Amino acid sequence: MSTKIASFRVADGDALPIPETVEHREDPAGLFSASVGSDTRVKPCYTEGWILNPSESTHCLASYGIDYGHVTISETPQGETEYALNPLEYAYPDSLNGIISSVIDRVRAEHLERRLDLDRDSVMGVARGILTEMGDDIEKECREGSDLDRLIDDICAVVYRHSVGAGIFEILLSDPHIEDVFLDAPCDKNRIYVTVNGVKGVNSNIRCRTNVMLERKEVSSLINMLRRSSGLRYCQSNPVLETDMPGFDARATIIGYPMSPLGDALAIRKHSTRPWTLSRLIYNGTLDPETAGILSFLVNNRCTFLICGPRGAGKSSFLSALMFEFDKEQRILTIEDTLELPGEVMRKLGYKVQTILVDDRIDQNQVSRSEEALRVSLRMGESAIVLGEVRGDEARTLYQSMRVGKAGSSILGTIHGDSAESVFKRVVSDMGVSPESFLATDVIITLGTVKDKNSQRLIRRIEEFVCVNDVPGSFSCISDTQLLMNSPTIKRMMSSSQMGREKLRNEICARS
Numbered sequence: 001m002s003t004k005i006a007s008f009r010v011a012d013g014d015a016l017p018i019p020e021t022v023e024h025r026e027d028p029a030g031l032f033s034a035s036v037g038s039d040t041r042v043k044p045c046y047t048e049g050w051i052l053n054p055s056e057s058t059h060c061l062a063s064y065g066i067d068y069g070h071v072t073i074s075e076t077p078q079g080e081t082e083y084a085l086n087p088l089e090y091a092y093p094d095s096l097n098g099i100i101s102s103v104i105d106r107v108r109a110e111h112l113e114r115r116l117d118l119d120r121d122s123v124m125g126v127a128r129g130i131l132t133e134m135g136d137d138i139e140k141e142c143r144e145g146s147d148l149d150r151l152i153d154d155i156c157a158v159v160y161r162h163s164v165g166a167g168i169f170e171i172l173l174s175d176p177h178i179e180d181v182f183l184d185a186p187c188d189k190n191r192i193y194v195t196v197n198g199v200k201g202v203n204s205n206i207r208c209r210t211n212v213m214l215e216r217k218e219v220s221s222l223i224n225m226l227r228r229s230s231g232l233r234y235c236q237s238n239p240v241l242e243t244d245m246p247g248f249d250a251r252a253t254i255i256g257y258p259m260s261p262l263g264d265a266l267a268i269r270k271h272s273t274r275p276w277t278l279s280r281l282i283y284n285g286t287l288d289p290e291t292a293g294i295l296s297f298l299v300n301n302r303c304t305f306l307i308c309g310p311r312g313a314g315k316s317s318f319l320s321a322l323m324f325e326f327d328k329e330q331r332i333l334t335i336e337d338t339l340e341l342p343g344e345v346m347r348k349l350g351y352k353v354q355t356i357l358v359d360d361r362i363d364q365n366q367v368s369r370s371e372e373a374l375r376v377s378l379r380m381g382e383s384a385i386v387l388g389e390v391r392g393d394e395a396r397t398l399y400q401s402m403r404v405g406k407a408g409s410s411i412l413g414t415i416h417g418d419s420a421e422s423v424f425k426r427v428v429s430d431m432g433v434s435p436e437s438f439l440a441t442d443v444i445i446t447l448g449t450v451k452d453k454n455s456q457r458l459i460r461r462i463e464e465f466v467c468v469n470d471v472p473g474s475f476s477c478i479s480d481t482q483l484l485m486n487s488p489t490i491k492r493m494m495s496s497s498q499m500g501r502e503k504l505r506n507e508i509c510a511r512s
Contacts, residue, residue: 111164185261387414
C-alpha cells in the first residue's frame with residue numbers, strides 16, 4: 001500500500017514510457033530521489049495520476065494554496081510556463097495512504113453489497129464511519145498538535161475523489177484561477193495543460209503545462225462518472241460526449257476513437273463562479289468606464305447586440321455582464337446549450353430569468369433544437385432574448401422576428417467572427433439572412449486578445465465597438481460618447497423616445 005515512485009525522462013513536451021516501477025517505502029537519506037533528480041514521478045497507490053517533479057524554475061510567477069493542495073506557477077528555462085500542483089494526498093506518508101486505500105476498498109465493497117448512493121455526502125458518510133472504527137490508527141498518523149478532525153475530513157474527501165469522484169481533476173477544478181483543462185490523446189503519454197487567469201495581472205491569460213500525467217484508467221473513471229451523471233452515450237458509434245459536470249461549474253467535452261484515432265482526449269471549460277459585471281470588466285482592464293456607460297445605456301434602451309471574437313476572448317463573460325444592465329422588471333429568456341450564463345445568480349438577486357437549455361438529451365440535431373427553442377421563446381411573451389451562441393438556421397427565425405417586431409425587446413447573443421464585417425458576411429452569406437434584415441442589429445462588439453509588451457501575457461479587451469448603419473454592410477464606430485451621438489443608433493432612439501441629445505449625454509455620463 002505504499003506510494004509508488006518511478007524514474008523516467010521527459011523530452012520537451014513528450015513523455016517516454018515508464019521503466020519498471022519501484023515500490024518505495026523508506027528512503028531516509030533521500031538517496032533514491034537524489035539519484036534520479038528531476039526525473040521522478042509519484043502517486044499514491046490508490047490513484048492513477050502521476051505528479052512529476054517540477055522543472056527547474058527561472059522565475060516564480062505565483063504560489064498559493066487551494067482547497068486540496070498547493071500550486072506554484074513559474075517560468076522554465078525553456079520559456080514555458082509550468083503549473084506545478086502538489087495535492088494534499090500526494091504528501092501523505094505511505095502508512096496513511098495505506099489506510100486510505102483500505103477505506104476506498106471497503107467503500108466500494110459496501111456499495112456493491114448495499115447499493116449505496118454515489119453522491120458526495122453518502123460516500124463521505126460511509127468513509128467517516130469506517131475511519132471512526134480505525135481511530136487509533138489514524139491518531140498515530142497525526143503529528144503532535146495537529147487537528148485530528150480536520151485530517152479525517154480531508155481523508156473523507158480523498159476517499160470520495162478517488163472512488164467515485166473526479167480524481168485529480170477535482171483538485172485542478174478547485175483552483176479559482178483555472179479556466180480550461182486540456183488533455184490530448186494518447187492521454188497516458190501527454191501532460192495535462194491548463195489555462196489560468198488573474199495571475200500576475202488581473203487580466204492575464206496564460207496557457208501552462210502542468211506536472212500532471214494520467215494513466216488511461218484515470219481518464220476512463222472520469223468518463224464513466226460523466227456518463228453516469230448525464231445519461232448520455234459514449235462509444236465508437238457515438239464518440240463525442242459533451243455534458244456539464246455537476247458540482248464543478250464546468251462543461252466537459254470528450255472525444256474518442258474513431259474520431260480521435262489515438263484514443264480519448266478531453267477539454268473542460270470552467271464557468272466563472274463569480275458573475276461578470278461591467279464594473280468587474282473595468283477592473284479587469286477589458287473596457288473603460290465611458291464604454292461601460294455607453295453599453296449600459298444601450299442595453300437599457302433595448303438595443304440588439306452581437307458579440308464576436310475568437311475562442312477564449314471572453315464572449316460569454318461579456319454577454320453575462322450585459323445581462324445585469326437590464327431592469328429587474330424586464331423578463332429575460334436565455335437559450336444556451338451549456339449553462340454558462342448567470343441565470344441562477346440573477347434570479348437570487350430578483351431578476352426575472354427563464355433558462356431554456358438545449359442539449360443532447362433532446363431529440364433532433366443541434367441546429368433544429370436551437371431553432372425550436374427560439375420559436376418557443378418568441379411565443380412566451382414580451383421578453384429580452386439572450387442567445388448563448390448564434391449558429392445557423394435559428395438566425396433566420398431571429399431576424400424575421402426582429403424585423404416584424406415579434407421579439408419585442410432586446411436581443412443579445414454571441415457569434416464567431418473577428419470583426420463586424422466578418423459577422424455581416426457570415427450572417428448574410430452562410431446563414432441566409434437578407435442584408436436588409438441584418439439592419440435589425442444595432443451594435444456589434446468584437447473582443448480579442450493581445451500580448452502585453454512587457455509581460456507577453458495575453459490580455460482580453462474590446463477590439464471594435466460599432467453600430468450598424470442604414471446601408472447594409474457599413475458600420476460606424478461608437479467607442480465614445482461623441483461618436484455615439486452622431487450615430488444612426490442614437491437617431492433611432494431619439495425618434496422613439498422623449499429624450500433630447502443633452503439628456504441622453506447626461507444619462508450616459510451618469511452611468512459611466
